[in-house]
Amino acid sequence: MKLRFDKMEGTGNDFILIDNLEGLYDDTDWGKPVIRLCRRKLGIGADGVLILEKERGSDFRMRIFNPDGQEVEMCGNGARCSAFYWCLKEKKESVRFNTLAGIMSAEIGKGNMVRLSLTPPADARLDLLIKIENKEMSVSFINTGVPHVVVESEKIDSIDVDRLGRGIRYNEVFAPHGTNANFVQVTGEKSLYVRTYERGVEEETLACGTGVVASAVIESLKGKVSPPVTVKTKGGETMNVYFKQSKEDDLISRIYDVKLEGGVNRVFSGEVEL
Numbered sequence: 001m002k003l004r005f006d007k008m009e010g011t012g013n014d015f016i017l018i019d020n021l022e023g024l025y026d027d028t029d030w031g032k033p034v035i036r037l038c039r040r041k042l043g044i045g046a047d048g049v050l051i052l053e054k055e056r057g058s059d060f061r062m063r064i065f066n067p068d069g070q071e072v073e074m075c076g077n078g079a080r081c082s083a084f085y086w087c088l089k090e091k092k093e094s095v096r097f098n099t100l101a102g103i104m105s106a107e108i109g110k111g112n113m114v115r116l117s118l119t120p121p122a123d124a125r126l127d128l129l130i131k132i133e134n135k136e137m138s139v140s141f142i143n144t145g146v147p148h149v150v151v152e153s154e155k156i157d158s159i160d161v162d163r164l165g166r167g168i169r170y171n172e173v174f175a176p177h178g179t180n181a182n183f184v185q186v187t188g189e190k191s192l193y194v195r196t197y198e199r200g201v202e203e204e205t206l207a208c209g210t211g212v213v214a215s216a217v218i219e220s221l222k223g224k225v226s227p228p229v230t231v232k233t234k235g236g237e238t239m240n241v242y243f244k245q246s247k248e249d250d251l252i253s254r255i256y257d258v259k260l261e262g263g264v265n266r267v268f269s270g271e272v273e274l
Contacts, residue, residue, distance in 0.1 A: 003274040005037075006085060007044065007267040010077035010114070012206030012235025014267070017050045017085055021060060025051075025274075031069040033274055038067035044272065047201050050078050052086065060086060061098045066200025074101035074145030076209020076260050080114040084264040101145035115242075115261040116209070118145060121217055124255075132167040139168065140218045144258075146199075147179040148214035156183045156195050161204040165197020182211045186224050192216060193232045206235030209260050216241035217255050237263065 003025070006017045016037055018025065030051065038046045048066050055061035062082045064075045083095045083106035096105045102119040109115060125141045140150045149168050153159060161183060168174075168181040181197040194215045196208035216229040220243070229241045239262035246254045 001274045002271045003033075004269070004271050005044070006269045007046070008050070008081035008085060008264065009267055010080045010084075010207070010209065010264045011233055011237040011239055011262045013075075013077035013081075013208065014046050015048050015050050015078050015081050016044055016046045017052070017081060019085075019089075020051055020053050023054065026053075028274070030063075030065055030071070034065040035067065035069045037272065044270075047198065047205050048075060048078055050075075050082050052082060055098055058098045058103065059090075059095045062104075064099070066198075068200050068202065070200055072100070072146055072200060074099050074210060076116060076118065076145070076211075076213060077207060077262070078209075079104050080106060080116050080209065080260070080262065080264050083116065084108060084112065084114050085266065088266070099145075109261075112264050113261060114264045115259050118210075118213065118258045118260060120256050120258060121214070124218070124221060126218070126222060128173070130168070130171055130173050132164065132171065137168075140222070141174075141179070142214050142218055144210040144214045144217070146210055147174065147177070148211055149174070149179050149181045150215050150218040151181065151183050152219075153183055153185055156185045156193060159183050159195070161195050161197050165204065166202070169197060169199050169202075180208065180211055180214075182208070182215045184215045184219060186219060187232070188225075190225055190228065191230045191232070192219060192225060195234045204234060207233035207237065207239070207262075209239070209262070212239050213241050213243075213258060213260055217243060217258070220245060221254070 165181040196211040
């Protein structure tokens with residue numbers, strides 16, 4: 001069967017987007033095809049696969065699969081790419097869609113900028129001590145749709161992100177599902193530089209939307225930055241994170257009205273044998 005796809009990228013995070021709004025691929029078991037399609041050099045190559053499906057009560061449902069074939073709850077840049085694709089197709093400037101992490105909405109701005117509204121982050125834990133390579137490391141944790149660890153450093157360009165990120169990703173503290181790992185350098189009162197090791201991709205990526213949000217929120221909770229926060233990613237591009245912070249300790253989440261903004265491009269379209 002021939003599969004039509006669009007190659008999308010959001011601030012360097014690249015995806016294979018499959019439009020299944022007409023239900024052409026409803027009977028497909030996506031695990032093995034995703035692994036093959038995402039392989040660099042041997043397949044199309046991507047950080048993940050996005051599948052858009054019809055759903056009542058929203059404009060569509062977004063499913064996201066990592067390159068290891070596992071379906072995950074959420075992907076910030078994937079969600080922005082999905083929103084951009086749908087709005088371009090339907091000639092709309094805003095969209096509301098469902099994910100395993102909840103309902104998202106997005107607005108399309110000038111220059112292919114997409115601003116995504118996310119669900120409030122949860123389970124923030126600051127300054128945890130974990131053991132990596134028989135050494136104690138201070139990290140913070142938060143779930144921004146998927147789990148993220150944030151590690152501060154003054155010189156993150158010198159960090160072996162793949163090695164340390166893998167150690168954090170598989171650390172027993174975050175078992176059984178593991179976590180993404182973000183290495184963060186504070187560069188100003190409203191700016192960060194972030195490098196991310198992504199779970200499921202199993203290496204450093206050029207950008208990670210939920211990781212950028214996690215880093216900005218954690219550093220804000222620690223008093224290091226204040227919103228809006230501009231975040232430089234490994235790919236050299238920047239993303240903007242907007243949110244509001246309450247001082248009330250009895251709220252479910254002190255962080256709310258979270259938005260992630262950055263550029264999106266449709267790189268090319270094609271067909272591949274499934």
